[in-house]
Amino acid sequence: MKPAAFDYLVADSVEGAIAALGRGDAKIIAGGQSLVPMLNFRLLRPSVLVDINRIPGLAHVREDGNVVRVGALTRHHQLETSPVIAAHFPVLREAMAHVAHLAIRNRGTIGGSLSHADPAAELPMMAMLLDAELRIVSSAATRTVAARDFFRDALSVDLAEDEIVTEIVLPKLPPNTGWGFEEVARRSGDFALAAVAVTLALSDGRIAQARIAMTGVAPTARRVAEAERLLIGQRLDDGVGSDVIEAVRAAAEPPTDLHASSDYRRHLVGVLAARALAAAWSRA
Numbered sequence: 363m364k365p366a367a368f369d370y371l372v373a374d375s376v377e378g379a380i381a382a383l384g385r386g387d388a389k390i391i392a393g394g395q396s397l398v399p400m401l402n403f404r405l406l407r408p409s410v411l412v413d414i415n416r417i418p419g420l421a422h423v424r425e426d427g428n429v430v431r432v433g434a435l436t437r438h439h440q441l442e443t444s445p446v447i448a449a450h451f452p453v454l455r456e457a458m459a460h461v462a463h464l465a466i467r468n469r470g471t472i473g474g475s476l477s478h479a480d481p482a483a484e485l486p487m488m489a490m491l492l493d494a495e496l497r498i499v500s501s502a503a504t505r506t507v508a509a510r511d512f513f514r515d516a517l518s519v520d521l522a523e524d525e526i527v528t529e530i531v532l533p534k535l536p537p538n539t540g541w542g543f544e545e546v547a548r549r550s551g552d553f554a555l556a557a558v559a560v561t562l563a564l565s566d567g568r569i570a571q572a573r574i575a576m577t578g579v580a581p582t583a584r585r586v587a588e589a590e591r592l593l594i595g596q597r598l599d600d601g602v603g604s605d606v607i608e609a610v611r612a613a614a615e616p617p618t619d620l621h622a623s624s625d626y627r628r629h630l631v632g633v634l635a636a637r638a639l640a641a642a643w644s645r646a
C-alpha cells in the first residue's frame with residue numbers, strides 16, 4: 363500500500379523540530395526504516411512528518427570521562443564500525459552485526475530504534491544491558507530517562523508527542539569485564555526469535571557484577587535481576603548453574619507466532635543465556 367497524504371518538514375535544529383511537532387499529529391522521521399513500513403500499511407497516518415536528518419550535532423560517538431555519548435541520529439553502521447564502541451562496548455558492536463542488513467544499518471538510527479521499541483530489536487536490549495540513559499528534549503524541558511524506565515510495552519515508550527530523543531549516554535563498564543552475545547533468527551538479518559547479551563565483571567577471580575538482558579521473549583527487552591543476583595561471587599569454570607538458566611526462562615514471557623512457539627522461545631533463551639555467560643566468563 364501507499365501511505366496516506368502527509369506534509370513534510372525538514373528541521374535544521376532541535377528547536378525547529380520541536381516547534382514542528384508542537385503543531386500536533388506529527389511524527390519524527392529519522393532513518394525511516396520502521397516508520398515508512400508503518401505508514402505504508404496505514405498503521406500510522408500522521409498529517410506531517412518532521413525530518414530530523416539535517417539537524418547538525420546529533421550523530422556523534424564521543425568519549426566524555428566515564429561515559430560515551432551517542433547522538434540519536436547515529437546510524438547502526440556507525441556503531442558497528444566506531445573505534446570508540448569497539449574499545450568500550452565490544453558487546454554492542456557484536457549486536458549491531460545482527461541488526462537487519464547493511465543497507466538498513468546505513469539508514470537506521472539508534473534514536474529511531476529505541477523510540478520505536480520493537481520487542482525483538484537489539485538496541486533496546488543493549489540500552490538495558492548497558493544501563494543507558496536517554497536525553498529527551500521538548501519545548502518545556504530537557505530530561506534524562508534511564509533505559510529501564512523508558513520501555514513501557516511493545517512499541518510503547520516514555521516519550522510525549524512533542525519530545526525528541528537527542529542523545530544516549532552509556533556508562534563505561536568496570537575493568538575486567540567480559541561479554542557474550544547470542545542470537546537465533548530464522549535467516550540472517552531477520553529480527554531475533556530470541557537473543558541474550560551478557561556482561562560479567564570479575565574481582566579476585568569471582569563475579570562481582572553480572573548483567574543479563576534479553577530480547578524477543580517479552581513485550582519489551584528485559585534484564586534478568588534474579589539470575590544476575592545468583593551469579594554474584596560465583597566462578598563459571600564448571601559451567602552455568604541450572605538455577606541461573608531457570609531464572610532466565612522464568613523471566614521470559616515469549617509470544618507464539620508463525621515463526622516459533624512460546625515454549626520453543628523459552629527453551630531457546632535459556633540455551634542462549636548459558637552460551638553467552640560461558641563466553642563472557644572466558645573473556646573476563
Ligand SMILES: Cc1cc2nc3c(=O)[nH]c(=O)nc-3n(C[C@H](O)[C@H](O)[C@H](O)COP(=O)(O)OP(=O)(O)OC[C@H]3O[C@@H](n4cnc5c(N)ncnc54)[C@H](O)[C@@H]3O)c2cc1C
Pocket residue numbers: 389390391392393394395396397398434435460461462463466469470471472473474475477478480482483484485521525526527528551552553554
Ligand atoms: C527489513 C528490515 C529488517 C529489520 N531488521 C531489524 C533487526 O533485525 N533488528 C532491529 O533492531 N531492527 C531491525 N529493523 C529496524 C531498523 O533497525 C530501524 O532502523 C529502527 O528500528 C528504526 O530506526 P529509524 O532511524 O529507521 O527510525 P524511523 O523509522 O525513522 O522512526 C521510528 C520511530 O521512532 C520515532 N523517532 C525516530 N527518531 C526519533 C528521535 N530522535 N526522537 C524521538 N522519536 C524518534 C519515529 O517518529 C518513529 O515513531 C529492520 C528494518 C527493516 C526494514
